[in-house]
Each structure stands twice: as C-alpha cells, then as structure tokens.
Amino acid sequence: MEMTQYLDIFIDESKEHLQAINQQVLLLEKSPEELTIVNEIFRSAHTLKGMSATMGYEDLASLTHNMENVLDAIRNKKISVTPAVLDVLFASIDHLEAMVLEISEGGTGKRDVSETVRDLEALEKGESVKPLSNQSPEKEDLSQSYDQYERQIILQSKEQGFNAYELTVSLRKDCILKAARVYMVFEVLEQIGEIIKSLPSVDMLEAEQFETEFKLALLTKESSEEVKQRILKVSEVQQVDISEFQENESVRESVEASNANSPGSIEKKKEETPAAAANSSASGKTIRVNIDRLDQLMNLFEELVIDRGRLEEISKVLKSGELNETVERMSRVSGDLQNIILTMRMVPVEQVFNRFPRMVRGLAKDLGKQVNLEIIGADTELDRTVIDEIGDPLVHLLRNSIDHGIEKPSVRRAAAKDEAGTIFLRAYHSGNHVFIEIEDDGAGINRQKVVEKALENGIITKEMADNLTDKQCYELLFASGFSTAEVISDISGRGVGLDVVKNKIESLGGSISVDSTAGYGTIFSIQLPLTLSIMSVMLVEVQKEKYAIPLSSIIETAIIKKEDILSAHNQKVMDFRGKVVPLVFMKEIFDVPSTMEDSQHVPVVVVRKGDKMAALVVDSFIGQQEIVLKSLGQYLSSVFAISGATILGDGQVALILDCNALIK
C-alpha cells in the first residue's frame, strides 16, 4: 500500500500531538477557564483527526472527532470544564495512545471506543452552564492615583476619540484562582483597548495579593456597557463598576506643561500587561535524523580524529611551518566539529519528564492522595541513549514517592502539613554530570522499619544493624529482595524494587543515593554521565597491552614496593591506608604474554565496587584520557571483565575494564 511510507511519519507525529494534548489537558485542569488551552487541544486533536482519517484509521478518527465536538462546545462556552469532562478527555487520550501504539507495532489501530464516544457525545449535549453574573449595585470609591505620564496619555487619547474608564472589578468571594481571573479580565480588555493602570499593581495581582477587588484604568473606543458585558463573561466575576475618568484642572495644567513630549505614546505602556501564562510555542526548525546516521557520523568523525593525530605526528617530524599551521587549523575545526556532533545527540530530558504529570495525576487519584508534581529543569540535555534508558527507573522512583512517601490527606492534616503533597522532579547540569532529583515532602524513611525488614529478609545481621549510620540504613533500600510497603499494592512494592533501579542506573555509568528526614520527606538523587559514548578513563599498560580503567571506579593509584605485598591465606594483599585490600594481578587474570622483567616497584590502581575495594596490579600508568566508548559487537557480547573497547589516538583498540566483574 502507498500509505506505508507515511506510516512512520504518522506515528511520530501522532505521538507528538498526543503528548501535546496530554500536556494541555493537564494545564486545563489547573485553569479550566483558559480558552487558549482549549484552542491548543482543539488544534492538535483536529490535526490528529485529519491524519488518521487519511491513513484510514477510522476508530482513531471517530474518537478524535467526538473529542473535537466536546472541545468545540467548551470553546463556545456551551459546556464548562468540570472534573467529569476532564476524566472523559483523559480516557479518550488513553484510548488514542493505545491505538497509536498498536499501529506502531504493526496493528490495525482498531479498538472498541464506543463507550468513550458515548460519554463524549453525552458531554457535548449536556446542560450548558451559564457564566455567572449577579449584580448588587453597591458602589465603593477607591481613589486611583495617576502619575503625570499616565495623565498625559489619558488626555491625549481622549483627544483622539478614546474613552477613559475607571473600572472596579470584584471577584466572587469563593474564587480560587484569582490570578487566573485577573489575567482573563486583562485579556478581554486588551482585545478592546489599552489598560494603562491597575491597582494593585500587575505584579501584586498576579501574586494574588489582593482581596476580591481591583481597579483598572482603561482606554477604549467601546462604550462602557459593552466593556462591562465583556468582563462579566469571565466567570466568577461578581461585579463591575465603570465610571468615566474625571479630569481635574491640575491634571490638565500639568499635562499641558509637559505636552512637548512625544504624542501617541500609548504603546509604551503595553509592557504592563501581564506576561503570565500564554506560553509561547516558539519552536526552532528541526528535521528528524535516524540515530544510526548520527552514530555513523560519529564513527567517521573518530576516524578523522585518528588521522588528525597522525598528521600532527608527521608535521612535528617534518617541522614545516605551513604544514604545521594547516594541521593546527584542522585540529581546531575538528574540535568544534566534535562538540557539535556530541551535542547533536543530546536531547532535553523533557521528553521523559513529559509523561510524568499525567502518570502522577492518575496514581494520586487511585491512591486517594493529593500530589503536586513540580518539574524543574526539563530543558536539561542528556545523551539520547541515556534518555531512552532513564525513563523506567524514574517511573519507579516516582511511584515509590507517591505510594510510600506522600501520606494520605488525613495523615498529612494530622501532621499539620498541607493536604496536598509535593514532589519535586529536578534536573540540572553540574560538571560532566547531570543530576536528577526526586524529592517528596512525605513521611520520610522510617529507619526502624527498614532495619527490621532488612533483618527479616536476612540482608543484614543483628550486629550490623546496631552499627548502621542513617545513610547506610537508607542504602539498604537498594538491597535486592527488599520491599517495605506493609500492604503490597500494584503500584509499587512487588518485591523487585529499588535494587533494579540501582542496577539500571549503574549500568548507565551513574549512581544513586537517598537521603531522608523523618516527617519531612525523602530525596533520591541520581547522578548520570552527560553522555554514554564518551568517558574519562585511566590508561594503563599490562606488559605490552593497553587497558582503560573508568575513572568513576578508581579511588587512587599508587606505586608500592614488592616487599609491601603481603600474603593472607594464599591471597596477595596490600595495606592501603589502614585497610587490607586484595591484589588482582592483571597479567595473570588476563593471561598476558610476558615480555617485561619484574620490577621492584609495583604500580597499582585501587578500584571499588560499592564499598568493596581491590588493587589492580599493572605494569605502568599511561595517563588520563577522554575516550569514546565502543561496543565489542554482538559477536563478542560476553567477554569476561571487559565492558567495551575504544580506539586510541594511534588507531589501535584498547579494551575497557569492567571493575565490577573483578570484585566479588
């Protein structure tokens, strides 16, 4: 079929649109009256409908069509956004996602959506809720003070046929999102004129630092009745009083005195309009590139780097000025090129974070808890490969926080906390690493319970339990076969737990730690390398062979004397800062052909796995280097104690040691 060539594009774009809808519906939940959000959703749903109809996915198209109808009704204020409406919308999105997923797996995208369609239709026909507008004519005089500049604008615009009104807008007493209402009022007014002054100031209004009333000065060509009606369309606005601006003599005088100033400067005041909400969807131009091609590019580039190394060698030998200059130039250019290629593989962590708000909402609802998810630093960039892998561990940790961390509202109230718990999901760069933190303000880790559980499961012994520091105690959470939830829920606590998370993160070259304050919350902090393909290593030589040891597992390097090697029951050991550390002779482990004579001084690299240590005996240190990680390929997938390979400057391959395999 002709269509198949468009299938990939269809799937990709559908996913993007669904993601957008998802996000916007979540936003809509927070500010149900925001029509721009409805418009966004409508647009995405509409595109989705068009695409799926073209591709012949009828169920997808019919469901989106019904969604569109409901959204349209919301847009036209026939129905208002209630939790019931949102739930149906979310259910529709679930169906849509499932269908798109099925299509991407080669299915037909068929699915029984009749129930949801029925719900949507019911909603569409449902009773319309009229915006509230009850009036009680009671007037209050708040004096607005204008500075000279503002007065001047008022006078000038009056001369140009504008009306100047002073408005007093009162919101209903039980209005929850006052700032949102204010914003909506502003938006309505911006459409018909110019707001030149507000009292309290815009900042304070946005911060909800006012009771229920605020005053505005408006320049418009509309009549006062029209203005009033428009404002009353915004729901939860109780009352609007409008009065014509009264100029007094002093105003006119002062204005005339300074009338030489530029006329028509109304526009300048525009900056006062609230810059809130309305996120600009300014996206740069992008193209899709298969990641394989980027890998190829990277490979070719590395070839170039190796040749560059050779050229540098040659130019050193030849000592030709011109050659030197060219080679140096090439080095610089290729350095820049390297940066670009590496950043090309970087993707904002947003891609992973995007799906969390939805998930958190669902989970919290299922568990009868109230949870706010705050995402910070979603634009932090990570290598594509890391992004692909990090999703599951994060889901796990989030579930964990919601299930075990955040308490039920009743418990929270008893503890004098806000009923709604907050989870912070933070991502930020630091040095060569990216940190992701998940912090909740829940109950914290119950040390006693952790220790009991660990004893019960035989992870620690009684004596160990007494000597644990808090930190060590929390680390027990990552031990395998550990799950503290008293009730096994289907959200977390299925026995496989944090140890899986820990393994995953370590396999990505990262680390995870946890800290907690009883009663105040828990913070999980994940440290990840910026990119998987580049790592810092220490190059060492074993006889004539070169090996790379990841810096992340090295504690220290040392040169010890032969007589310092001790023997403990046939195991060679050494004394390292008061600790007995077993020696691992690389030459023997790797059966390296012997070409060199034994020396009296033995270079060792002390490496660690968790809190266990070992000293690797090598023959010489070459130095520290940034290398590009390469896999050994499918053919050699399970080589002992080797995690991969890299290509050195001279074009040769060096193997990367997997220290974890060397320490039992």
Next chain:
Amino acid sequence: MSNEQKIIIFQLKDEEYAIPVEDVKSIERMQHITRIPRTIQFVKGVINLRGVVTPIIDLRSRFDIEESDYTDTTRIIIVSVGTIEVGLIVDSANDVIDIDTAAIEPPPEVVGGVDAEYIKGVAKIDKRLLVLLDLEKVLNPEKLGVLNPLESSK
C-alpha cells in the same frame, strides 16, 4: 539463464576455500590486533575497522590447521553474516570468479581432516578444488557462549 555465483577465493595452507562475494564487506591488510583475554582460542582479538571495533577470527585456528606466522600476503576478509561483522584471517586472498552453481557438489565425507559441518559444498573449476564455506557455521556464535569462567581471583 545460467545460475552463476560470484565467489571470493582465499588460501589456507595448501587448500583453496571460497565464500560468496555478497557476504564480503572488504579485504584488509594485516594490522595490529588487540588481544581479548579469556576468550576462545580462534578469536584473535579486535581491530579498528574505520572506527568500528571488529572481532577477528584466525581461520587456521578455527579449522584446526597449525597456525603460522603472518606474512605480507596475509589478509583479513571482513564478512558480514546477519547482524554480525567479523574479520577472518587467511593466508592470502587469491581471486574473485564466477562459478556455475551446478558445479557445486555436496561435501565429501572427509575433506582434509576438517570437520565437515561448516562446509557447504565443493566445486571443481579446471584443476582447482574449491571448498565452499557455510559462514554461519564457521562463526558459530553459540560456541562463543562457553567462555572460561573465572575461578576465584588468585
């Protein structure tokens, strides 16, 4: 329409072997091979093939022919089987010819002492006897699964 097949002929000790040309990615000169410790005997190590780390197998060793020193004529034939890319060390790469598929006969019971499982057939062209290899069986990735486990770190 004759069923012709293009094959690459290479030499191991005194015999000529052949593999289909479409399985061959390139033929490389001998270069530095990085040894991989604790892997099976015939895996000599890995090389840097234009930025891709490629495993290298010594075919002599694979076929239990006594190993010899590498010479100027020694070549590495890079073959790709399925998703796997591997280099084969051969004494020399001799020729690329077309053969009629009808000329290929099933392998005789015993050919030069080599276990017959990885031999697809034998072809006689003029006076030359060519042994056609079944690359998949030659590489035999399953066999690689049996790597020497590490007895406690000594």
